[in-house]
Amino acid sequence: MAEGDEAVSESFAVDVQGVHKKFGALKALDGATLQVRQGEIYGLLGPNGAGKTTLIRAIVGLLAPDSGTVTVLGRRMPNLDVLRGVGYMTQQAALYPGLSVEENVRFFAAINGVEDGVKEALDLVELWDRRRSVVSELSGGMRQRCSLACALVHKPKLLLLDEPTVGIDPQLRVQFWEDFRRMAAAGITLVVSSHVMDEAERCQRLGLIQYGRLLAEGTPSEIREKAGTQNLEQAFLNLAGAERS
Amino acid sequence: MSPRRVAAITKRLLQGFRRDRRTLALLFVAPVVILGLLGYLIRGSAEPNVGVANEDSGPLGAAVTSALEQSSLIHATPISASGGDARLKDGSLAAYIVLPADFTQQAQAGNIAPEVHLEGSQPSQDGPVLQALQQALISVVAQRPGAPHFQATISYLYGGPHLDTLDFFGAAAIGMIVFFLVFVITIVSFLNERSQGTLERLMASPLRRGEIVVGYMIGFTALALIQSIEVLAFCLLVLKVHNQGSVLLIFGIEALMAIVAVNLGIFLSMFARTEFQAVQFIPLAIVPQFLLSGILFPVSSEPKALQVLSDVLPLTYAVNAMRDVMLKGADLTWSSLQLDIGVVVLFCVLLIAAGTATLRRRIA
Numbered sequence: 001m002a003e004g005d006e007a008v009s010e011s012f013a014v015d016v017q018g019v020h021k022k023f024g025a026l027k028a029l030d031g032a033t034l035q036v037r038q039g040e041i042y043g044l045l046g047p048n049g050a051g052k053t054t055l056i057r058a059i060v061g062l063l064a065p066d067s068g069t070v071t072v073l074g075r076r077m078p079n080l081d082v083l084r085g086v087g088y089m090t091q092q093a094a095l096y097p098g099l100s101v102e103e104n105v106r107f108f109a110a111i112n113g114v115e116d117g118v119k120e121a122l123d124l125v126e127l128w129d130r131r132r133s134v135v136s137e138l139s140g141g142m143r144q145r146c147s148l149a150c151a152l153v154h155k156p157k158l159l160l161l162d163e164p165t166v167g168i169d170p171q172l173r174v175q176f177w178e179d180f181r182r183m184a185a186a187g188i189t190l191v192v193s194s195h196v197m198d199e200a201e202r203c204q205r206l207g208l209i210q211y212g213r214l215l216a217e218g219t220p221s222e223i224r225e226k227a228g229t230q231n232l233e234q235a236f237l238n239l240a241g242a243e244r245s
Numbered sequence: 246m247s248p249r250r251v252a253a254i255t256k257r258l259l260q261g262f263r264r265d266r267r268t269l270a271l272l273f274v275a276p277v278v279i280l281g282l283l284g285y286l287i288r289g290s291a292e293p294n295v296g297v298a299n300e301d302s303g304p305l306g307a308a309v310t311s312a313l314e315q316s317s318l319i320h321a322t323p324i325s326a327s328g329g330d331a332r333l334k335d336g337s338l339a340a341y342i343v344l345p346a347d348f349t350q351q352a353q354a355g356n357i358a359p360e361v362h363l364e365g366s367q368p369s370q371d372g373p374v375l376q377a378l379q380q381a382l383i384s385v386v387a388q389r390p391g392a393p394h395f396q397a398t399i400s401y402l403y404g405g406p407h408l409d410t411l412d413f414f415g416a417a418a419i420g421m422i423v424f425f426l427v428f429v430i431t432i433v434s435f436l437n438e439r440s441q442g443t444l445e446r447l448m449a450s451p452l453r454r455g456e457i458v459v460g461y462m463i464g465f466t467a468l469a470l471i472q473s474i475e476v477l478a479f480c481l482l483v484l485k486v487h488n489q490g491s492v493l494l495i496f497g498i499e500a501l502m503a504i505v506a507v508n509l510g511i512f513l514s515m516f517a518r519t520e521f522q523a524v525q526f527i528p529l530a531i532v533p534q535f536l537l538s539g540i541l542f543p544v545s546s547e548p549k550a551l552q553v554l555s556d557v558l559p560l561t562y563a564v565n566a567m568r569d570v571m572l573k574g575a576d577l578t579w580s581s582l583q584l585d586i587g588v589v590v591l592f593c594v595l596l597i598a599a600g601t602a603t604l605r606r607r608i609a
Binding site: 060061062080081083084086088090091092093094095096097098099103107108110111112113134150 | 247249250252253254256257260261262264265441442443445446447448449450451452453
């Protein structure tokens with residue numbers, strides 16, 4: 001890779017340029033372009049089936065785009081070494097049900113080549129006291145928290161969270177967002193996907209996604225301005241409608 | 246390939262089994278149940294009940310009857326010829342033999358003509374009945390003055406007269422059980438890894454595909470080896486299955502079979518989406534291999550077309566190797582054993598490559 005190439009994209013934690021991906025006849029990504037700055041909370045918003053998960057999987061290198069480029073932390077994806085600095089929390093709480101909370105977190109630390117940080121991660125999601133509980137016996141919310149701990153135990157620079165707040169109670173959701181803010185303040189870049197519009201206000205910048213491409217990108221107020229409405233939900237509907245017509 | 250990351254996969258796998266009592270039971274109780282049953286079935290089986298109706302007016306009939314009663318192949322009891330068919334129907338007899346009134350008379354004219362009535366629906370019982378009758382007739386006829394003397398000299402290249410069906414099946418069953426159970430557990434756990442989404446997470450980590458496959462392989466092979474110790478100890482000490490070879494060599498062949506089973510499981514799990522589908526691979530991938538491996542029917546006696554199929558299946562070579570070692574006392578200097586082990590190793594390599602190659606395809 002050329003030296004200059006890295007320098008250009010270094011300012012962005014994630015740089016996606018014109019990514020297309022087809023599954024059979026379905027255009028899952030249709031020219032998606034987005035840029036996430038270092039240390040910000042970037043909200044990826046869109047209805048179910050808009051391409052959020054596909055986009056995140058393309059960012060993490062699980063999916064090879066048909067065309068277009070994905071650059072993460074200055075490196076073209078797919079790249080295994082970059083993944084050391086990336087944390088990925090899948091939509092479903094992907095954990096080993098037969099293992100305890102601590103064993104799960106320790107495992108994900110180990111495959112990322114880290115040994116410590118387990119207590120720190122479990123403290124952050126307030127599961128240290130339940131570290132010996134077997135995951136299959138945990139409530140859905142606790143699993144989600146454990147899943148988050150697994151994604152951040154190796155202290156990634158970039159955290160990709162695919163609908164982290166689905167299925168958790170409002171109290172925990174507030175707490176999650178506080179955690180996200182704290183992590184962002186510590187210099188971690190977060191990409192959070194959601195289909196809940198009121199979560200959008202908590203992001204520094206937003207990308208509205210529909211039909212596999214971004215309808216708009218900017219701060220919440222920029223997006224409201226562009227759509228000419230005070231309500232983000234309405235803004236989304238306006239922009240999606242404009243796109244279709 | 247990082248040993249630490251491979252070790253992490255292996256450790257995680259074994260940690261999971263620690264709390265999974267049912268799977269542990271499958272791994273360590275099932276082999277003893279299966280082999281115990283097999284042993285009891287083969288060694289403890291009762292001889293077929295045979296009725297003997299001696300209507301002979303001469304002395305020969307009585308001599309044949311008493312020879313039949315002494316036979317170890319059947320359990321002979323005297324009956325009357327008229328009730329024979331009814332007893333075949335009600336299942337209390339597998340066969341009855343009638344020695345007609347003119348049996349001695351006919352025999353003197355050179356015509357030995359007993360009647361044998363077989364139940365007939367269970368062919369495996371017919372053999373011993375006919376064999377016992379033949380032996381009885383030969384022994385009786387041989388005692389008569391002027392009769393030709395019949396005495397074959399029998400020598401065994403391997404085994405001996407004490408070798409029984411269990412010795413023959415046992416050697417193959419030891420390997421087969423490990424192969425089968427490891428395959429089932431691998432295909433299901435790898436499928437879980439997919440369906441619970443953890444494989445996606447592993448692929449989004451710095452882990453390499455080969456590290457996942459090797460980590461799995463080490464973990465399951467370790468389990469398989471513990472299982473092998475149990476199976477071998479049970480076969481050799483409790484069932485006293487004939488063994489002429491090195492226990493260490495048997496162990497090595499079992500390890501190879503476990504590696505084949507693990508990688509076959511990983512490979513085939515790519516083609517299943519649910520556990521239900523995975524279980525359906527058993528009749529598809531395992532039963533034909535079992536039938537064609539020579540466990541039940543020697544490969545050399547198979548139809549030519551099937552021999553070709555047997556020749557490309559890994560289990561055939563593994564079963565052959567196990568039998569060579571246990572029944573013939575083969576060691577690594579035997580070229581036939583070198584070939585068998587070489588082929589199994591080749592299959593290991595091929596399946597590892599296939600499993601690794603298909604890993605990414607199905608995750609995307």
